Every structure is written in C-alpha cells, then in structure tokens.
Amino acid sequence: MSDTPPVSRRVMNLAQFLRQAARRFPDAIGFVHGEQVLTFAQMDARVDAMAAALSARGIGKGDRILVQSRNCLEMFESMFVAFRLGAVWVPTNFRQTPEDVAYLASASGAKAMICHKDFPDHVTVARAAAPTLTTLVEIGSASFGPDYNALVAAHLGMRFPAADVERDDPCWFFFTSGTTGRPKAAVLTHGQMAFVITNHLADLMPGTTAHDASLVVAPLSHGAGVHQLVQMARAVKTVLLAAEKFDAEEAWRLVERWRITNVFTVPTITKLLVEHPSVDAYDHSSLRHVIYAGAPMYREDQKFALRKLGKVLVQYFGLGEVTGNITVLPPALHHPEDGPGVKIGTCGFARTGMEIQIQDEAGAEVAAFETGEICVCGPAVFAGYYNNPEANLKAFRDGWFRTGDLGHMDDEGFLYITGRASDMYISGGSNVYPREIEEKVLEHPAVAEVAILGMPDPTWGEVGVAVCVPRPGATLLGAEIVAFLKGKVARYKLPRHVFVWNELPKSAYGKITKKLIREEITARGLMPAPPAP
Structure with missing residues (x-):
C-alpha cells in the first residue's frame, strides 16, 4: 500500500468572482434593474449578509437551496449566496406551476427555499411535497417566511468566507425542461463551471472586459444565469429589463442607455427583437455579441437579423447537461447572404477543449455527412443526474454523453443538427x-x-x-x-x-x-x- 496521502482537488469557489469584482472595481456599477443600481461592493456585502443569515439557520455545504422568482436582484444574488455557502443553487423557471416546483423541491431534497412574494402557492405545495424543506425566505414581503432584504439588513457588515470546495463539489442543479418526461437535475460542479466560464469567454465573447455591459432578456434560472455568471468573471455590469414581461422596445432603449455590448437570447427572442420597429429607433452600435442558443436559428431569420444588426451574431449549441459547451459559430461565419463558401445550416465547430462524435445506435463513429446521434466528451460535461442512476445509464456510453440530438458533421468538423431523435x-x-x-x-x-x-x-x-x-x-x-x-x-x-x-x-x-x-x-x-x- 502507498503511504502517499490523497491529493486534494480543491478549486476556486465560484462566489469568488463577485469578491474579485468587488475588490478591483468596488464603486463600479454591477447591477441595474429599473431605478435600482448597485455597485459590485454593495452586491458582495449583501451576498455575505444573506450567506450569514442562512448559515445561522443551519444551511451549509451540500444543502440545496430552491429559488422560485422572476428575474430580480435577489434572484441573481441567490446564486452567489449558494456558492459562497458551498450549497447547491436550485433555480426554477418562475413560470412553472406550484406542482412543478413541488416536484423540483422533492427531487432535489431542498433544505431551503427563497421565493418571491408573488408565488405563495408554490411554497405551500413545495413544503407538503418536500419534508426536507425547513427554511423559507420571502422576497418582497414576510407572509410565509422572513423577508430577504430584512435578513440582509440584519447581517450587513458581516464578512462571510467562501466555503472550501473541490472540483466535483456540486454548485448548481440545472433542471432539464422535461420535454420527454419529468425534469432531471443535471449536477453542475465548481470545477466544471470554472472551465465553462473560461470557455465562454474564449469562444463566445473574446475580449470581454469590465468596460462591457450585458442585457438579460431571458430567465436567470437557466442559460441566462450561466451567461451572467460569465459576466461576473470579468466584472461586467448586468442590466435587467424593468418590465415583468418581455418588451422589445424597452430592450433596445436599455441597449442605447447602457451601451450594451452583449446579450444572451434564444432564436425566438432574437426574432422578436429584430422584427420590432424599435430596432431602428435606438442606437445599438455598441453591440458586439448577440449570442443565441437553445435551438438553431432558421436561415431566413439569420439573414434578417444580420441585415438589422450587422455581423454580431454568435450561435452556440449545447444542452444544459453540457452548459452550452458543444459548438460555436462566431460572427465571422454568420453571413448575411448565401453564396460560395457559406456553410448554411451549421451550428458551428467544436468548442475549445471539447470533442464531438456522431455515433450510430451501437456507439460506433459514422462517416462525415452521415446522420447519427451527436455525442460529446470534455470538461464541460456535467457530473450526471442527481439521484437518477437509470437516466445516467442511458445518457452515457463509453464515456460519451449522448445528447439525444441527431446530426452530421462535414469533412471540416462543422456540425449540422437534423433535430431531436424524438422529432424524427x-x-x-x-x-x-x-x-x-x-x-x-x-x-x-x-x-x-x-x-x-x-x-x-x-x-x-x-x-x-x-x-x-x-x-x-x-x-x-x-x-x-x-x-x-x-x-x-x-x-x-x-x-x-x-x-x-x-x-x-x-x-x-x-x-x-x-x-x-x-x-x-x-x-x-x-x-x-x-x-x-
């Protein structure tokens, strides 16, 4: 037997991104929501305070914190609160029903729940479904639990050190959308997400600095949350739409007001933005990266967006289980017109450090231009589904994550998605x-x-x-x-x-x-x- 002690795989706690931004740019604006404007130092202090408040209530490393809220400051902060505690962030999409959220509470084994005041029924049903749920915090009131901001005020000024974490410690349960059954909790880890953040900065928005600004037009619970975590790594200000419902004109007004340089969208939202008359009424020349994911954009929609915005579109393909890290199609390869050398219909090439393989039903790699299942391996692949060995068995084969999407690659390695296997x-x-x-x-x-x-x-x-x-x-x-x-x-x-x-x-x-x-x-x-x- 070897006497060599086990090697620690300690990594940086992701909450340090906020701490670093607060140290380097304490007085810089970090967050904007309507009339609400906070600096990075103010956000960092608030996260310390809420982490201290939850710690005093017995929430610590490994505990799951369920969050049911529309986009707001507290929703965004709760991500860093969970990370700083070494706990696991479990955000829901705020449009989900009380029964949906109750299932997520039960499936995740949530111990704490942070919920916006507009969703009291979600709390009632979640508490009944999840006996592990012992701590409640309410955003905006105090009818079913202590008020979030009152807890922050009571603990403001307390310095809360980030929990020690290792590479495989979970930080986020990213629930799938459940199009083929019950949602599954994809376990994202501190080490995995550190790679994802670095990769996003390298492949999707190179050159991002603290001079940039990012507009949020999608729920922070999923892809937009990943995107904003990436922004924090470069001390980029985050700007939220003030209206509860998507408003294209407000989005363009904010782009002009805050000189927005990047925005994460999905094709349907991109289409709404560029087809709205207000796109021509406001200055959007500051935009460098309009990043869309979640589904391929149809070619005719691409052409229209490029004519309106110029060559700023960035496409990436990737499921929540791989946090978007499968392919990238950068601005230079988004062409406004068809012609020789233009690859129509591709979602791009493999992201840095990731490998893609098209496989047949037996797991063998198929030839170029032959359709098969898109499989991927690399540091961005999640740690597996929480408490779901059957789903893990189906999702992995010989170390490859099986996306369930069909497609083919050309002889240069560009990927073309045919559709979900279930769509065929x-x-x-x-x-x-x-x-x-x-x-x-x-x-x-x-x-x-x-x-x-x-x-x-x-x-x-x-x-x-x-x-x-x-x-x-x-x-x-x-x-x-x-x-x-x-x-x-x-x-x-x-x-x-x-x-x-x-x-x-x-x-x-x-x-x-x-x-x-x-x-x-x-x-x-x-x-x-x-x-x-």
Whole structure:
C-alpha cells in the first residue's frame, strides 16, 4: 500500500468572482434593474449578509437551496449566496406551476427555499411535497417566511468566507425542461463551471472586459444565469429589463442607455427583437455579441437579423447537461447572404477543449455527412443526474454523453443538427427530419413561424403535419404551403396536413416545443383518432 496521502482537488469557489469584482472595481456599477443600481461592493456585502443569515439557520455545504422568482436582484444574488455557502443553487423557471416546483423541491431534497412574494402557492405545495424543506425566505414581503432584504439588513457588515470546495463539489442543479418526461437535475460542479466560464469567454465573447455591459432578456434560472455568471468573471455590469414581461422596445432603449455590448437570447427572442420597429429607433452600435442558443436559428431569420444588426451574431449549441459547451459559430461565419463558401445550416465547430462524435445506435463513429446521434466528451460535461442512476445509464456510453440530438458533421468538423431523435418520424418506411422542411417553409414570404411534426396515420404509420404562423397582415392557406414546397423537398417529405394558427405554443423558456404543439393539435381535434387496437 502507498503511504502517499490523497491529493486534494480543491478549486476556486465560484462566489469568488463577485469578491474579485468587488475588490478591483468596488464603486463600479454591477447591477441595474429599473431605478435600482448597485455597485459590485454593495452586491458582495449583501451576498455575505444573506450567506450569514442562512448559515445561522443551519444551511451549509451540500444543502440545496430552491429559488422560485422572476428575474430580480435577489434572484441573481441567490446564486452567489449558494456558492459562497458551498450549497447547491436550485433555480426554477418562475413560470412553472406550484406542482412543478413541488416536484423540483422533492427531487432535489431542498433544505431551503427563497421565493418571491408573488408565488405563495408554490411554497405551500413545495413544503407538503418536500419534508426536507425547513427554511423559507420571502422576497418582497414576510407572509410565509422572513423577508430577504430584512435578513440582509440584519447581517450587513458581516464578512462571510467562501466555503472550501473541490472540483466535483456540486454548485448548481440545472433542471432539464422535461420535454420527454419529468425534469432531471443535471449536477453542475465548481470545477466544471470554472472551465465553462473560461470557455465562454474564449469562444463566445473574446475580449470581454469590465468596460462591457450585458442585457438579460431571458430567465436567470437557466442559460441566462450561466451567461451572467460569465459576466461576473470579468466584472461586467448586468442590466435587467424593468418590465415583468418581455418588451422589445424597452430592450433596445436599455441597449442605447447602457451601451450594451452583449446579450444572451434564444432564436425566438432574437426574432422578436429584430422584427420590432424599435430596432431602428435606438442606437445599438455598441453591440458586439448577440449570442443565441437553445435551438438553431432558421436561415431566413439569420439573414434578417444580420441585415438589422450587422455581423454580431454568435450561435452556440449545447444542452444544459453540457452548459452550452458543444459548438460555436462566431460572427465571422454568420453571413448575411448565401453564396460560395457559406456553410448554411451549421451550428458551428467544436468548442475549445471539447470533442464531438456522431455515433450510430451501437456507439460506433459514422462517416462525415452521415446522420447519427451527436455525442460529446470534455470538461464541460456535467457530473450526471442527481439521484437518477437509470437516466445516467442511458445518457452515457463509453464515456460519451449522448445528447439525444441527431446530426452530421462535414469533412471540416462543422456540425449540422437534423433535430431531436424524438422529432424524427417515419412515413411509409422513410425517415423524415422536420428541420430541413421547416427551413424551406420559412422561405415563403408570408410565413413567420413554422413547426413540423409527425402524427399517427393508419396508412403511412405517421404523416407530416405543419403548423404555420403568418406574418402580420399576411393571409395564408395550407394549400399554398404544399404548392410552395413541391420541387423543393422530396414528395414523401411533403406535410400531409397544414394548419394556420395565430401563434405557436412555447415552453417556459421561450422555445417552440413539439410536445406542446402535438398536445394542442390533439386538443383541437384536428387529426383523426387512431384506430382502436
């Protein structure tokens, strides 16, 4: 036996990013929300105070802190509070139902809950579902627990040292959106996230400094939270929309007011921003990086955004389990027009330090241009799903994380996403990948949005169903779409049914979700009932 003691894998506690910003730029503005403006030093002191308050209530390293709140100062601070304690941040999407949040409380084993005053029902149901939940803190009032800001005021001035952490210590339970079942808690760790932050700065927004400013237009509970944690690493000010609902004009006003240089979005929000008339009313010349993720952006939408904003678009692809760290398509490779050498439809190449492989069902790598499952390995891959060995068994194979997305790579290593494995349908024995057809539909001048999915059919097994949203003022008939597609896609790929709706149902994260559309088609009785077995 060796007498060599085990080597510690100690790493920096992520809360140190705020501490470092406060030391270097104590009086610089770190946070803006409407009329609320705080410096980095003020934020750091508040995080110390809340960490001390929770510590006094028995919350410490490894404990899970559930947070149910819309974007606000306290929501953002709670991330650093959890990290400083060595606890685990468990944010919910504030649009989730009380029952959804109760499940997250139970599944995470949460010991504390920080909840905005607007969600008392979430607290009631969560407490009933999670016997581990012993500590409650309320943002904005004190009806179901002590007020967050009162606790901060009572402990202000106390210095709270960040907990010692190792690389694999969890810091964040990043719950998946649950499109194929119950949400799962992806365990993100201090060491993993340190790599992710460095990688984001290198690959997505190189040259970011304390002179930059970042606008938040999406919930901090998920991708936007990762993005703002990255901003803290460079002492970048964070600016939140003042309105509770997304307001494109307010966003552009804030871009001009605060000289915003970067913003994290999803394609649907990017589309709303660039198609709103206010994009031409405010100065957005300060923007260098408009980063979109969560889903590929359709080519026609890309072109329009580039014409409005210039070459500032940055795309990345990656699930919550890999915190977005799979590919990057930088501004230089976003071209406003098609032409020779333009790679249309790619989501980019592998991020620094990450490896992508397209695999068949047996786990073997397939050739270039051949479709298979997108698999990835590297330091950004999460530590696994919390308390879910069955899901972990399905998610990993020979050290590769299986994304569940289908795609192919070209001979230069650029990745093209075909769609989710669950999106593919089989019609008359042929595999159909909706993404390709959706791109063609969006070339129709009257179509604003489209989703295509397979629905059961007694003759063909499944048939394609397209749901289209017309552009404002335009009229659209289903027969026009089918006629428009003829000659552009193979006959067997033509949608059998085309429906025109005023809007597409979207998830709490602003994404077009096929599951919700399928449910709506069924609820409206638009498809014939399948034959009895």
